Amino acid sequence: MKRHVVILVVIALVAALFSFTCAALAGEADIKVMLDGEILTFDQNPIMQNDRVLVPLRKIFEALNTTVSWEPETQTITAVKEGTTVKLTVGLTEAFVNNLQIKLDQPPLIVNDRTLVPLRFVAEALGADVVWDGTTSTVKINSKQEEVSSGEQNISEATKAIALNPADPKAYNNRGDAYLDLGQYEKAITDYSKAIELDPESAEAYLKRGLAYGKLGQYKKAITDYSRAIEMDPESAEAYLKRGLAYGKLGQYEKAITDFSRAIELDPKYAEAYLLSGLAYGSLGQYEKAITDNSKAIELDPEYAEAYYYRGLAYGSLGQYEKAITDFCKAIELDPKYAEAYYYRGLVYARLGQYDKAIVDYKKALDVNPSFSEAREALKKFGVSG
Incomplete structure (x- = not known):
């Protein structure tokens, strides 16, 4: 009876493994809180x-x-x-x-x-x-307020510049940048909007306002701004990448891939564009293409932990478990606090019947991120408290 229970547990865990990529770009994560x-x-x-x-x-x-x-x-x-x-x-x-x-x-x-x-x-x-x-x-x-004092100083200096010349779009852009750095996205949007009002051809202001909208999860508005930035500066690889990321967040993976591909055309050494393209392919179930793109990201940046992680996910989805484990191990080597890499390596170990190793990895994922609910649930399925 116990053996049958373990088999059912493994089946459930494998189902989780095969469903991971769709959420990766869409961002369906639990709310996390970080203090200092x-x-x-x-x-x-x-x-x-x-x-x-x-x-x-x-x-x-x-x-x-x-x-x-x-x-x-x-x-x-x-x-x-x-x-x-x-x-x-x-x-x-x-x-x-x-x-x-x-x-x-x-x-x-x-x-x-x-x-x-x-x-x-x-x-x-x-x-x-x-x-x-x-x-x-x-x-x-x-x-620790001293850590944000430089940002507040930048805001103060930009505000003084605005007072001296209220028609200077650069001053509003600069203050918007300071607000963006501090995570005050609504204020950043207000300043970028003023910069655009003063200089309607400012590709930079549209791009930065798109970033702020993206941080707030307002992806449709972000796409509108990125598109305007691209109209003004068709050679901006960053604008294509950011628009592709926003499309991915909305589940529009084909459009995302088109934008990532254009970013790569403009900047063939853009490792992040290859990684995100691979992530979009994975979300479409095109795992071989996901592996190809993540491999290129690794070639460009051999210390890119995320690229190893996402390539490991693609290998796992194809049933190439040993390769998946190798990539998860490399991701963990590069980033020992990569909770997701521990968790998915644990899933693969469970698929291979190496339950003790799986449990160790789930526990490690929880050590790194005590709010990692999936790891806690995986342990419960093995009768282990997290």
């Missing part, structure tokens, strides 16, 4: 509500070195840090920072007996910088 470069793990996964990420209150407040209290009768949360007091109430959009009332886009919620709070609001209220990366579904929090 380290991934946070929660007992209740973060959720997206009304375009706001909510996380369990105690974990985030403790991670930000904040004293937190909970009033069960009123369902009020109070957090105190270095003279700053933040108060929120479950279900209410009114919050307070040092007695100043703030209107929330999304109130705190209770999910699975856990109180979830809007992440951006609480982090920024406590003095941290927050960036949302829509391409990886990751919230990046920087609580």
Whole structure:
């Protein structure tokens, strides 16, 4: 009976292996939260509500070195840090920072007996910088303000330049760049839009605004801007690559491949274009072409961990498991914190009946990324807690 259970587990894992590539460009990932470069793990996964990420209150407040209290009768949360007091109430959009009332886009919620709070609001209220990366579904929090001081200085200098010459599109472009670097994408879009208003032929401003839209997950708007940039500068390999990436995020893989191919024509040494082209081919189930493109990316950049990883996925989909393992091993050698490489190598080991090695890899994936739900589920199927 136990043997039959193991076989069923392996079948389920192999099914996962053969379905990986379609999500790779489309970006259907769990929401991740990083604080000062380290991934946070929660007992209740973060959720997206009304375009706001909510996380369990105690974990985030403790991670930000904040004293937190909970009033069960009123369902009020109070957090105190270095003279700053933040108060929120479950279900209410009114919050307070040092007695100043703030209107929330999304109130705190209770999910699975856990109180979830809007992440951006609480982090920024406590003095941290927050960036949302829509391409990886990751919230990046920087609580060390000195690390963003140079970016703030760039904004200040660009703002002074704008005050001196409000008709200078370059000044708006420069401030947009500073906002883009800090992850303040809406502000970046506003400045790039002003630069375009002042100079409608600025391919750079369209390209950069497209980048900002892409970071926000607004891929159709990004494509429109990349297309305009290409009209003005048909030799821009970067514009073709970025538009191809946006098409891939929308699942339009044939269009993505066309753009990646054009980027390669313009820049034959564009390793990233080969990698993304291979990823698009993999998403279409054309694994041989995926292998060819990723091999070219590796030829151009022998230390390109992602290229080994994605080539390994393609080999796995073709049943060439030993080659897949070799590539996953190389990806891990180049990037020892490559959680996905550990996970998929574990899937291949499971397919080959090497269950002990599979379990070791799933555990390693969780060590690197404690929020890696697929690895945790894979361990559960083997009766191992993660």
